[in-house]
Amino acid sequence: MPRTTSLSRRRLLAAGTGLAAGLATGCGAGAGGAPDLDAAAEVPTGDVTLDWWSFRMATADGGDVRETLVRAFSRRHPNIRVNLVEAPANTDITRTTLSTAVASGAPSPDLYMGDVAWPAQFAYNALALPLGSLLPGAFWEGFPDALVRALSFEDEPYAFPFYIDQSYLYYRADLLDKHGLAVPRTWEEVARAATAVRRAGDADMGLVLQGAVYEGLTANVAELVADAGGTVLDPTGGRVTLGGAAGERAFGFLQDALADGVVPAAVATFKEQDSTDAFTGGRAVFLRNWAYVWGVVEGAGSPVAGRVGVMPRPGFDGGGPGGHGCLGGWCNFVNPHAAQPGAAVAFARFCAGEEAQMIIVRDTAYLPALSAARASDEARGSRTPTLALAGEVRLVARPTQSPRYPQVSKALYTRANTVLSGGASAADALAGARADMAAALRGESL
Known part of the structure; x- marks a missing residue:
């Protein structure tokens, strides 16, 4: 011992x-x-x-x-x-x-x-x-x-x-079944399913994620940018690559989701626990969150236990294969x-x-971090779906390759939050994020 x-x-x-x-x-x-x-x-x-x-x-x-x-x-x-x-x-x-x-x-x-x-x-x-x-x-x-x-x-x-930790999309399987909806494979399908269930009065919220002014929003944005085929920084961490069609699609999705009621206005204040509480409380149809949340939604006392499915995050319609999940964990x-x-x-x-x-x-x-362990029979046969699906997730790193990551992250999540709070358009927030991240990389205080 x-x-x-x-x-x-x-x-x-x-x-x-x-x-x-x-x-x-x-x-x-x-x-x-x-x-x-x-x-x-x-x-x-x-x-x-x-x-x-x-x-x-x-x-x-x-x-x-x-x-x-x-x-x-x-x-x-x-x-x-x-x-x-x-x-x-x-x-x-x-x-x-x-x-x-x-x-x-x-x-x-x-x-x-x-x-x-x-x-x-x-x-x-x-x-x-x-x-x-x-x-x-x-x-x-x-x-x-x-x-x-x-x-x-x-x-x-x-x-x-x-x-490792990584993110997934959790969904109310019972509500999708009730309304004859297939498990979504794209974000556009997520939006349509969320809208259908909300309009039927079976949930107050469609999709909940981590949209507060903190690093969790950086993870969400990095994933959406990857879903659209882009990156936030170049491999060296010295140059901002966020922008173009991928940046526009990621920020545009957040803007449209807010405007269409797919995400609630309160999502601009949500961190991990807030979004989990909304989902386990039966108020939301979909939840983007980390692997550990499976133990919460299926845990003792969870009102939605036995009614939840989990899958790798979807991609955008007409885009890449999806399945991205932000990389977390400890080393x-x-x-x-x-x-x-x-x-x-x-x-x-x-x-x-x-x-x-x-x-x-x-x-x-x-x-596990080791690829062979993630793909092992024991992992793939696990009754814990987040472990069984681990090898299918396409891991996306936050823009941590820069030693100024805290400042870069702050620049990104601060601007992205203005979209979710309705304070800025997707185009203005994207341009602001690019400028602020470039300043952070130069060592300028924000």
Whole structure:
């Protein structure tokens, strides 16, 4: 059984000199000096202990899958003890605390879980060990391209894959059946079905999604742009590509959906929980949301349990094949100043490997990152449809390849929200988003 300790935010902050000081350097190795890649490449043979900053990951029977993973790793490396360091439940606190500690050169934690949106930012600010020289190219071929791109900065990976989250379209199967409507395969069909059910008085809302002024709207827009055949940034993250026919179609869909009552006016204030509540409360026909929501809509006490279907998101009529889903999830970063870099790399690589990824498939509701695990018989035969369908989703990364992603995201979601709130036309919002994102990439404050 791994030992679990609590490393308080105060203790980590005491090791650092402040987030601002760490980020001000912009690049370089930080206070702890250049990372020791030679040490990171060697798995230690003597007895060592590494600290893994992570949060509890529930299993189907109420356990913690981290303990299962540590035990499995220990069978291969009995000399390496993995100490679980409990991370805060709040992602923003986790990011700030880790950034402060690592920027100061703190050697602990050796390994830490982080959001898949962080790699470019953490790489740019020397907060993660570069992995390009430590792993063969074949290692990365085992994972979805969108995930590898999200974990990389300037063509070098800075984090190990761990688990994925992705979005789906949930729908009221009972209401579609009642009105003789087929499961929609395009957004135009979604709009028509939503309108038919609403007009019949069987739902107050047609489609609900995450339209508030926050990063969740960035994910929604990135998906719609991909559905229309476009992108938000170029592969390097240095140039805005949002625009043209794809941008017009994505922003135009949001404008038309609001004007036609397909999405409610309140959607401009909705985050994940708000949209989920509207759907599980029986008020909406369709819901765009993340994989975890299946457990909510089918959970004990859900008024719509047993009446919901789920599918990969549709595409646009006459467009590409659809099935896009925004990439979420968490990965493992190695502290560039780690006391045990070789042990940290070994454990992170194990967590990304087949044995650990299949443990995730069999024991949890999390979605594996490894393509072979996503396509395995166990995954495809799962009674949890979000897992069974995982391999069919065409993953779309948010515009995280820029180290200025927070500013780029803000520029995008702020302008997109003006469409959903009725404050701007699709054309004006699209032009504004392009200009604001370009300014963000130049380092200009918004």
